[in-house]
Amino acid sequence: MLSLPGLMTERKGFSALAMGNHALARAMAEAGTAVVTSYPGSPTPEIADALLAPPEKDRPCHFEFAVNEKVALEMAAGASLNGHPSAVFFKSVGLNVAADSLVQLALMELPGGMVVILGDDPGANSSQNEQDNRWFARMAYIPVFEPASPSEVYAIYKEAAALARERRAPVFLRLTTHVCHARETVKFGDLPPRPDWTPRFDAANGPYVPITTAVFPLKKRALEKLRAWAGYGETSSLNTEHKAASSGEKRLGAIAAGLPALCLLETLRAAAAPVDLLKLGLTYPLPEKLILDFLRAHDEVYLLEELDRVMETEIKALAFDHGIACRLHSRRGHDALMGEMTPERARAAVAAAWPALFPAPEKRAFPAPAPRMPQMCPGCGHRSAFYAIKKALPPGAITVGDIGCHSLGFLPPYNMGEVLFSMGHSVSTASGLALNNSTRKVIAFVGDSTFFHAGMPGLVNAASRDSDITLVLLDNGTTAMTGHQSRPGNGETGDRLALFEIMEKLGVKFLRECDAYDQRKLADHLKEAMAHKGFSVIIARHPCMLKFMRERRRASPGLKVQPVHVAQGSCARHYVCAAEFACPSFIRHPDGSVTVNAELCIGDGSCMQTCPSQAIGRKK
Amino acid sequence: MAFNIYICGVGGQGIGLLGAALAQAGERSGLTVRSCDTHGLAQRGGVVSSHIRLGADALTPLVPEGGADLVLALERLEALRGAAQYLKKGGKVIYYDTAYQPVSVRTGQAQYPSGEDIAKQVGEIGGEVSVVTLPGIRDPRMQNSALLGRLAALKAVPGLKTEVIEEVLKEILPPTALEENLRIFHSAH
Numbered sequence: 001m002l003s004l005p006g007l008m009t010e011r012k013g014f015s016a017l018a019m020g021n022h023a024l025a026r027a028m029a030e031a032g033t034a035v036v037t038s039y040p041g042s043p044t045p046e047i048a049d050a051l052l053a054p055p056e057k058d059r060p061c062h063f064e065f066a067v068n069e070k071v072a073l074e075m076a077a078g079a080s081l082n083g084h085p086s087a088v089f090f091k092s093v094g095l096n097v098a099a100d101s102l103v104q105l106a107l108m109e110l111p112g113g114m115v116v117i118l119g120d121d122p123g124a125n126s127s128q129n130e131q132d133n134r135w136f137a138r139m140a141y142i143p144v145f146e147p148a149s150p151s152e153v154y155a156i157y158k159e160a161a162a163l164a165r166e167r168r169a170p171v172f173l174r175l176t177t178h179v180c181h182a183r184e185t186v187k188f189g190d191l192p193p194r195p196d197w198t199p200r201f202d203a204a205n206g207p208y209v210p211i212t213t214a215v216f217p218l219k220k221r222a223l224e225k226l227r228a229w230a231g232y233g234e235t236s237s238l239n240t241e242h243k244a245a246s247s248g249e250k251r252l253g254a255i256a257a258g259l260p261a262l263c264l265l266e267t268l269r270a271a272a273a274p275v276d277l278l279k280l281g282l283t284y285p286l287p288e289k290l291i292l293d294f295l296r297a298h299d300e301v302y303l304l305e306e307l308d309r310v311m312e313t314e315i316k317a318l319a320f321d322h323g324i325a326c327r328l329h330s331r332r333g334h335d336a337l338m339g340e341m342t343p344e345r346a347r348a349a350v351a352a353a354w355p356a357l358f359p360a361p362e363k364r365a366f367p368a369p370a371p372r373m374p375q376m377c378p379g380c381g382h383r384s385a386f387y388a389i390k391k392a393l394p395p396g397a398i399t400v401g402d403i404g405c406h407s408l409g410f411l412p413p414y415n416m417g418e419v420l421f422s423m424g425h426s427v428s429t430a431s432g433l434a435l436n437n438s439t440r441k442v443i444a445f446v447g448d449s450t451f452f453h454a455g456m457p458g459l460v461n462a463a464s465r466d467s468d469i470t471l472v473l474l475d476n477g478t479t480a481m482t483g484h485q486s487r488p489g490n491g492e493t494g495d496r497l498a499l500f501e502i503m504e505k506l507g508v509k510f511l512r513e514c515d516a517y518d519q520r521k522l523a524d525h526l527k528e529a530m531a532h533k534g535f536s537v538i539i540a541r542h543p544c545m546l547k548f549m550r551e552r553r554r555a556s557p558g559l560k561v562q563p564v565h566v567a568q569g570s571c572a573r574h575y576v577c578a579a580e581f582a583c584p585s586f587i588r589h590p591d592g593s594v595t596v597n598a599e600l601c602i603g604d605g606s607c608m609q610t611c612p613s614q615a616i617g618r619k620k
Numbered sequence: 621m622a623f624n625i626y627i628c629g630v631g632g633q634g635i636g637l638l639g640a641a642l643a644q645a646g647e648r649s650g651l652t653v654r655s656c657d658t659h660g661l662a663q664r665g666g667v668v669s670s671h672i673r674l675g676a677d678a679l680t681p682l683v684p685e686g687g688a689d690l691v692l693a694l695e696r697l698e699a700l701r702g703a704a705q706y707l708k709k710g711g712k713v714i715y716y717d718t719a720y721q722p723v724s725v726r727t728g729q730a731q732y733p734s735g736e737d738i739a740k741q742v743g744e745i746g747g748e749v750s751v752v753t754l755p756g757i758r759d760p761r762m763q764n765s766a767l768l769g770r771l772a773a774l775k776a777v778p779g780l781k782t783e784v785i786e787e788v789l790k791e792i793l794p795p796t797a798l799e800e801n802l803r804i805f806h807s808a809h
Contacts, residue, residue: 178681366707369701370732371724374665377664377665597719599720
């Protein structure tokens, strides 16, 4: 198996079965990227797993997680100002957080070059939307590279990083979920000798202060650079035509990029008539001449893409401007703009335009079984907190959730946190819900990592305005959802930042804390907090038990866990444990009895206090 | 035609590692491999899957719906779900018979399927089912090795060599758990 430390430190080239994210980390090392930053978010965290795998002294790139995406992007930009090649990566919606500085990047000379790696998430597998970040490129004048496979991720990163440095510019490397997580055999090259980085910031490379008269020259230069990228795209091997083996009666073609292009290539091999494919690797700015030539050489062309009609709109405008006679086809209806592209969807899309290409797909009847929604883990402190809070809330209370594992509280049976916009929104959205509202209590939730990420400004605002809301800060001491990365104040960087002291210093007057397992105390705190007029905060702590148990199992292999058990004689079949507290460890049998799944229970016992007949206990 | 494997189970069961091990064994057996995991929110007790495609004509990593030659599941309900969505007519299902009830079953709103339900549904599209259970497995993550053992014994993946699977297991498992896993791998035959 591929060893991650080896992936990053092996000096000679080699071939290995590698995930897109891991291939990317190796490419960073081979490209001599000096500084890499990030905020964790699916589908990208495995890049960091590889970068952090060797001991610090052996790491080819300096890597650190920042407190949020904007901070990460600014750090990478700062490194590039020093002439050090840099990269930043985060998930799709992370770009919204980073956008304020992002839109300035292309205006500036970045002597080290900089690659902004986006983990877009068509299908919203692990994001609150499936936003198409290609739009941002248009606003920020930044070119977009779109690899389709792990081998392309590796090769295109190296090319893009070299070009970015040469052109002293930022570039986007846009990945999607199943490019990041795909595995195939990748042929890696040698590592370069370690460069000697000296800080070379020079204001003469500027101007770096975009005010008044500086703005237009800077914008003009950005537009000129963009034109130069278009020139590169006309001749680059990243934009190539895959000619069908023969030619048909009608000359058919298709234009696509990234994984959708591979979906087409795969599906078109079974087509009844030949279709040529223009596969693009640099999708912004578009290679206009290449595209016009392709359109002129075909009678009909299908424009296939994933998510929004970005290329489609631009190619249609281009065709209009040049009076192209070629008939253009594209996806139909709103459904086509949703979800990720697959070979089946590519085939269905093309078949709608050219029905003779494929036989109708076979129908296969097989009903789907009971759904399985994600849920909090056995022993999760959030479950205990939500169960207690739900019981303590008055009728009509409004609960506002945030991003993290605790987002799952909105699902039945808890239904806690009924509004969710974005990371760190909860305190401010709750503050707004409390305005002109003297009848309904408003409660906000936030996790510790999200609090540091983008929740702090909302909290400062609520504290200074004394907003009449209650914030429950669910502190599990880690960034759990994305794989237990450290957050400010813990892990590798030093002592834990004391959330309690931060709240005090920020002027929070009503402040309590307790263990999330202590349901009675939490409920009491909540009632007192809601009675308090003005802003109140409760910190409900419990370590992430998934992380805790993993560490314990690693420390003592063969660790025996003592699960709780249900005393069948005492169980009155209220089903509070299985259906209201709803720990996944409980099994409700068809005969009505309840037992404990010993494979799942970690023996935490946070359920014991919920049983009305005290039937849950530990084996003596 | 590529040989398509769809692997599924519940978040936390070790699907990612199972998929990685099988993909690695495929590559080392000389097959062209493209594979892919699903990640994210589902890792918290939701449905998790891994796709493996063996053969040079697969250019994309995701198994097409209704296109899996083999569905490999670590849990009974997920075996049924995986087969419903992905199993090809006449394909094979191998699953480890453990049951993790979803919320809908614990709240009494939905039924949990029986082994007969799976056999019946898969039988209707001409498929075969092989059920794995090994009482007394100490650590549920070792159920992965049982599943791989049955897969090897049935020669369920053309061109995949048993000794290569074993070799990969030796590389990825911690030394403290290796012996027990190999015993499970062999006894699942």
